[in-house]
Amino acid sequence: MVEQISVFIDNRPGRLAELCNIIGGNGVDIRALQLVEAGEFGLVRMITDNNEKAMALLKDAGMSFRKGEVLGVLMEDKPGSLGLISSILSDASINIEYAYAFITKIEKKAILILKVNDLKKAIEVLKLKGVSILENI
Amino acid sequence: MHKTVEEIRKSQGKLLVKNVKYSWDNIPYYKQKMKEAGVKPEDIKGLDDISKIPFLSKADLRHHYPYGLIATPLDRVVRFHSSSGTTGIPTVVPYTKKDIENWAELNKRCLETVGATNKDIVQVSYGYGLFTGGLGLHYGAERLGAAVIPASSGNTMRQIKILKDMKTTTLACTPSYALMLSELMKANDVKIETLSLKRGVFGAESWSENMRKRIEKGLGLEAFDIYGLTELCGPGVGIECSEHNGLHTWSDHFIVETIDSEGNKTDVDGEGKGELVFTTLQREAMPVLRYRTKDLSSITWEECACGLLHPRIGRITGRSDDMLIVRGVNVFPSQIEEVLMELKGVGDHYQIIVDRDILDCLMVKVEVTNEIFSDSISELITLEKEIKKRLFEMLSLNVDVELVEPGQIPRPEGKAKRVVDLRKDM
Incomplete structure (x- = not known):
């Protein structure tokens, strides 16, 4: 399981830059990030190398945020990998609420971040199929 | 010969004396309020004594929801209207048969003042229902003998078709709805030459001179402001004449005063600035004594070029509370x-x-x-x-x-x- 911070932001030019400066400008590295928009507002989901510090910085900046747990999966960086993992979950009737993926410094590997409706069961079935679950990224 | 202003004010005083006695006799709450203020009906001898009468507020009306301030038995009430509720409690206003007739008469006068006659076709695009706008103008136009089209509000394309096909000469609606009609006409390439509109009677919202210009240009008519409050009857309390320099309020039905934020009377001999306070003179089902409107404006009895001797109120410049319309x-x-x-x-x-x-x-x-x-x-x-x-x-x-x-x-x-x-x- 991986810790993720979700931040509420207004959907307007420059807001993401300001948010990233709050985090990155204070020496916290954003390892992964997803930006979602819903009309007038947006949501940033991110995983950093120092979540405690990141949250302290967000708190100082007066922003609304929430820490949550998501599933981090290490997968092969090749065609079909994502389909395979999705199938394992769907076979177990687990719903994916959202997901984002990125490649890593490890050669031929990619990381998939998943938010599922049953985290415990997801870990169980993925482990059973030999998929490596990450504790941090 | 016109009656002089002094004569009118004297007759207002007589109606006031009668109305105070009527309210004291028929509405227990008024009696209680006056007693608390140390005033008896005998103390009100004319218009100059009006400041002795305690004010009535919207909160008073709310506390007596729905029937608490009715002066007549319910079987004499023939109609209710109501304004939208504050914190869930609406203001309910009852009318006797005579109140409805008087109300129609006031709206008829308003239409006459803006130049409408029995030859006109009046499209009433105010909402019909509990809201007073639709039925108020409807009854007035009918009493005038004009042909009324009770279009009510909404369905704007159909409204434009009616304006065009039925050759409406007089439009009654809110100023913002008038603007919306003109915008939609422009968007659909309906030329104002295809319409027969001469005038519009617009109220229930505050609006500015700029908006008047836009409406007049967009619909090809002369725009008149009409004033009213559900608590007093609805539309028809005041109307602009062709001078467009204030709204005449009907002096045989209403006494209008101004007060400052402390409630001190600011009008002297009828002239003044501040919050408008109205007293009804002929209402049966729910007479209103010194109702605080919270509308900020001014009043004047100065002679108007149109010849009407009814005092004028200025454009509403704001509210003394935080109510938004x-x-x-x-x-x-x-x-x-x-x-x-x-x-x-x-x-x-x-x-x-x-x-x-x-x-x-x-x-x-x-x-x-x-x-x-x-x-x-x-x-x-x-x-x-x-x-x-x-x-x-x-x-x-x-x-x-x-x-x-x-x-x-x-x-x-x-x-x-x-x-x-x-x-x-x-």
């Missing part, structure tokens, strides 16, 4: 706050923004605190919809709800400015 609906910021407060974590930081595109629009910005923030977009959208739904239930108005980041609502001197009205310069 949005698309003709009375909205108190406290109503919105009440709705927001019902939802956990929502009501702490919000802002109400009123603007006018064509119609008035009401927007509520709500800061998303940690308490209500969710990682799920669908949950946030559900929250937005829930606030919208609850506001609609409270106000009967569609409100745009926008979730914003904490700190986005300006807090001058640490206190958030709750209401921003951008319509001022419209």
Whole structure:
């Protein structure tokens, strides 16, 4: 399981830059990030190398945020990998609420971040199929 | 020969004396209020004694909802109207048969004042129902002998078709709806030459000279302001004449005064500035003594070039309370706050923004605190919809709800400015 911070932001030019400066400008590295928009507002989901510090910085900046747990999966960086993992979950009737993926410094590997409706069961079935679950990224 | 102003004011005084006695005899609450103020009907001998009578407020009407201030037995009441409720309690106004006739007469006079006759075709595009606008103008136009088209509000394309096909000469609706009709005509390439409009009677909202120009140009008519309050009867209390220099209020039906924020009378010999206070002179079912309208304006008995001797009130320049009028609906910021407060974590930081595109629009910005923030977009959208739904239930108005980041609502001197009205310069 991986810790993720979700931040509420207004959907307007420059807001993401300001948010990233709050985090990155204070020496916290954003390892992964997803930006979602819903009309007038947006949501940033991110995983950093120092979540405690990141949250302290967000708190100082007066922003609304929430820490949550998501599933981090290490997968092969090749065609079909994502389909395979999705199938394992769907076979177990687990719903994916959202997901984002990125490649890593490890050669031929990619990381998939998943938010599922049953985290415990997801870990169980993925482990059973030999998929490596990450504790941090 | 016109009666002189002094004669009119003397006869107002006589009607007042009669009305005070009638209210004392028939409405226990009025009697109690007057007793508390140390006034008896005998103390009111003429117009000069009016300041001895205690004020009546909207809160008084609310506390006696729905039948508490009716002066007649219910079997003499033939109609009820009501204004939108504050904190859920509407203001209910009863009418006897004679009240309805008088009301029709006032609206007939208003239509005559703007030049309408029995040869005119009057399209009433105010809402019909509990709201007084539709039926008030309807009865007035019928009494005038004009042909009435009870179009009611809404279905704007059909309204334009009626205007064109039925050769409407006189339009009655809210000023913002008039503007909307003209915008839609422009968008659909309907030329004003194809219409037969001569005049429009627009009220239930405050509007400016700029808006008058836009409406007059867009619909090819002369626009007149009409004033009224549900508490006094509805539309027909005051009307602009062709001088467009204030609204004549019918002196045989109403006494109008002005007061300052402390409630001190500011009008001397009928002239003054401040909050308008009205006393009805002929109402049977619910006479009103010194009703505080909270509308800020001025009054004058100065002779008008049109020849009418009824005193004029100026354009309403504002409100002495924080009530907003949005698309003709009375909205108190406290109503919105009440709705927001019902939802956990929502009501702490919000802002109400009123603007006018064509119609008035009401927007509520709500800061998303940690308490209500969710990682799920669908949950946030559900929250937005829930606030919208609850506001609609409270106000009967569609409100745009926008979730914003904490700190986005300006807090001058640490206190958030709750209401921003951008319509001022419209």
